[in-house]
Amino acid sequence: MIEILNIVLLVLILASAVAAVTVPDLVSAAFVLGAFSFFCAILWALLGAADVSFTEAVVGAGVSTLFFFLALAQTQASAKNPSFSYRPLLAAFLCAAGAGLFCLMSAGLPMFGDPNSPPNSYLSGDYLRNTLKQTLTPNAVTAIIVDYRAFDTLIETAVIFSAAVACLLIMRMNHDKTA
């Protein structure tokens, strides 16, 4: 059942990605990208990655959609292709080069589930064995983020909060100058 749900969500992700590329104006592309992020977030939640799902929903669906709108408010809301004809060819070449680079590099990665790979051989075992005992949290990733690395996460949050406050102050200053 969950597999069928995964497949439906993957189809929806693919459909929204294609729609985001093919819709005519950039405002609707931003909306469709928000939908894309929501589908991704549901998929992450289904796979048990609560923190990734939350980040995807906040950053992908919330903040980046808002940033797209703020950028579109400053520019014009329709895509205009400059008139050089080699542009699609260049894009296709760059995509193929990027994909090739990824494939080349992924050959050097350890196999999925390899017990001797560096991420699996140092701390992971300890975390997986002791998380439930020490923190009473069923999700090991959540336990690592908000329990073992609580100060790290707290100070990261403080950094992001102060960055947001600074951005808001700067935008408020510009607003006052123009008004």
Add this chain to the structure above:
Amino acid sequence: MTFLHLAALAAILALFPVFLYRAAKGPTIFDRLIGLNGIASKSILLLVLIGAVTGHTGMFIDLSLGYGLLNLVGALAIGKYLESKGARAR
């Protein structure tokens, strides 16, 4: 997993393409906003249902509460943008 779960899951999953179509195709910007909002609220429902089906109710209810908060803030922010932009109908 009861028949009720299955029927609710199928209904919610069938609603996603409808909202996606409205968000991608909608003639005015408000159609798109409502399409995105519908997808967001249906994903909240879907998460709660998945929690009920799989038994991990705690995690999924926390996630869906967060999505609900985010949905409200996001819709407000987009509405604020539209207000400042003058919301030309396109």
